[in-house]
Amino acid sequence: EAQVTQNPRYLITVTGKKLTVTCSQNMNHEYMSWYRQDPGLGLRQIYYSMNVEVTDKGDVPEGYKVSRKEKRNFPLILESPSPNQTSLYFCASSLERLAGQSNEQFFGPGTRLTVL
């Protein structure tokens, strides 16, 4: 089954304790992206990756790191989490965007993170 998976789905942690949220897709997609969703603010892009070893900042990259060492995986790293990073996080992937083509993104199920 074609899908994007994220782990963990739920996480409660404490300020300053490094954590990684994994994201994996089995659709051979070039493009992957991370978003956070907070009430009333919609989805905000954190980082994206156009291909292996190519990553770039989205709108809200502060406090996050990513890596793209292989095509299928795109982990999100919080080196020193703070309470303002409490949020619902989504990973997404899509085929490489071609001119005139839709950039339909497939989203993972989400990770609900609470930082105390």
Added chain:
Amino acid sequence: GQSLEQPSEVTAVEGAIVQINCTYQTSGFYGLSWYQQHDGGAPTFLSYNGLDGLEETGRFSSFLSRSDSYGYLLLQELQMKDSASYFCAVSFSGNTGKLIFGQGTTLQVKP
């Protein structure tokens, strides 16, 4: 800066037609997408407009006017299961994967 505006809430009755508008102020506009999200679940792709005009996919249609920086999602023959949040999203020209979402419109369908 870059911004998208959508109504925060829309209410309609089963069987009716509803239109959700999205206006944007961006530079380097490439295309407008629409996503549906139920109760904090994974957003799912509905439609995309790269060119002006109407795109139809079953009960859902989406429209884009680049000259007006405006688009809308049209939902016909509303069903209870259409109660969800709907987001418009702008993608950008050039070699960039940047994507900006609107704040979302919560649609409530009543019997």
